[in-house]
Amino acid sequence: MEAPPTPLESARFIAGRSRDVSVCEEGARRVAEALFDKVPSAAFSLAGWKQLHELNPRAASEEAVGWVFLVDTLNFSFWAERDDQKCLVKYKGTAYSGYWALCAAVNRALDEGIPITSASYYATMTLDQVRHVLRSDTEVPMPLIEERHRVLNESGTVLLEKFGGSFLTCVKMSENSAQKLLRLVVENFPSYRDEAVFEEKKVSFYKRAQILVADTWSVLEGKGDGFFGDISSLTIFADYRIPQVLVHLKAMKYSEELMKKLREGTIFQSGDKEEVEIRGCSIWCCALICKHLLELYEKKGQDMRDQINAVLLDYYLWDYARDHREEMKDIPFHRVRCIYY
Numbered sequence: 099m100e101a102p103p104t105p106l107e108s109a110r111f112i113a114g115r116s117r118d119v120s121v122c123e124e125g126a127r128r129v130a131e132a133l134f135d136k137v138p139s140a141a142f143s144l145a146g147w148k149q150l151h152e153l154n155p156r157a158a159s160e161e162a163v164g165w166v167f168l169v170d171t172l173n174f175s176f177w178a179e180r181d182d183q184k185c186l187v188k189y190k191g192t193a194y195s196g197y198w199a200l201c202a203a204v205n206r207a208l209d210e211g212i213p214i215t216s217a218s219y220y221a222t223m224t225l226d227q228v229r230h231v232l233r234s235d236t237e238v239p240m241p242l243i244e245e246r247h248r249v250l251n252e253s254g255t256v257l258l259e260k261f262g263g264s265f266l267t268c269v270k271m272s273e274n275s276a277q278k279l280l281r282l283v284v285e286n287f288p289s290y291r292d293e294a295v296f297e298e299k300k301v302s303f304y305k306r307a308q309i310l311v312a313d314t315w316s317v318l319e320g321k322g323d324g325f326f327g328d329i330s331s332l333t334i335f336a337d338y339r340i341p342q343v344l345v346h347l348k349a350m351k352y353s354e355e356l357m358k359k360l361r362e363g364t365i366f367q368s369g370d371k372e373e374v375e376i377r378g379c380s381i382w383c384c385a386l387i388c389k390h391l392l393e394l395y396e397k398k399g400q401d402m403r404d405q406i407n408a409v410l411l412d413y414y415l416w417d418y419a420r421d422h423r424e425e426m427k428d429i430p431f432h433r434v435r436c437i438y439y
């Protein structure tokens with residue numbers, strides 16, 4: 099069965115035919131101008147992944163790579179039906195929500211002596227053990243607990259059977275190619291196969307597979323097995339926060355009909371036309387922002403291809419969305435319950 103087009107080719111195709119979502123070239127250029135002075139900061143750097151995020155591993159070890167694989171296997175669907183009733187995980191005096199609640203729960207389990215990052219453990223974890231590890235400190239549980247249990251058992255079993263239980267083994271097999279690692283992950287771990295059909299054509303987003311490659315690059319600090327010559331070939335990760343921030347920054351626009359559905363809290367299904375347009379246009383919009391950013395530096399005689407790529411732009415925008423929740427509250431995010439993002 100032939101592989102679908104890459105996420106970037108998919109994004110170009112979707113953006114060219116999208117009806118309810120549009121990428122604003124002018125808006126994307128203005129965002130690039132606004133980001134120009136941020137590029138040299140930690141928030142736009144590989145080092146920021148550890149420096150700015152206390153829950154991320156400090157080490158660049160096999161164990162730290164195993165942490166990244168576990169977390170990115172579960173890195174989906176944290177949004178709460180009601181913002182005043184959400185899953186929170188308290189860890190070392192801080193209450194974490196959303197994606198960070200997952201990281202806090204993993205670190206809490208490790209502190210309790212539960213070998214949660216070891217494939218031989220999560221390959222055979224029971225649903226009750228998963229409920230215990232991911233337990234919330236409010237009465238609202240983390241969403242999709244049963245699906246999390248299923249993908250843990252599935253991913254742990256594949257990691258044991260094909261890669262000796264170590265994701266670092268899989269990373270080494272990629273021979274410093276991000277695209278090869280992406281392919282190894284998508285081919286071997288079914289829950290990472292984030293694909294759809296748009297106007298009768300297969301398209302791919304590979305959000306968790308691409309963020310897994312990016313987080314592996316980050317935790318290994320871009321060195322040794324974690325050096326990827328083609329890291330710039332990755333796209334941003336099409337989740338439900340990046341589209342929200344792109345609309346907030348006026349680089350992307352929704353039709354009135356779509357805005358109405360989003361404001362009503364409509365639940366979309368994975369693969370719905372509007373959902374595919376939101377995800378494809380987000381990827382395409384960020385590719386334009388990267389292009390404009392590189393051009394702005396080029397005009398000043400600076401080749402910034404090692405400091406500007408979709409991964410670092412994504413991390414920056416995702417952190418920005420986290421830090422500007424209040425300002426962004428009247429831009430709705432699209433609601434899908436799925437294991438892909």
Ligand SMILES: Nc1nc2c(c(CN[C@H]3C=C[C@H](O)[C@@H]3O)cn2[C@@H]2O[C@H](COP(=O)(O)O)[C@@H](O)[C@H]2O)c(=O)[nH]1
Nearest residue numbers: 147151173174175176177196197335337338413416439
């Ligand atoms: N595009 C993109 N989406 C990302 C991430 C992250 C966290 N990763 C890195 C960021 C800091 C750490 O250093 C990690 O390396 C989580 N998500 C997605 O967001 C959603 C959760 O949102 P909220 O409900 O607000 O917690 C959910 O779909 C989740 O899959 C990212 O970076 N980019």
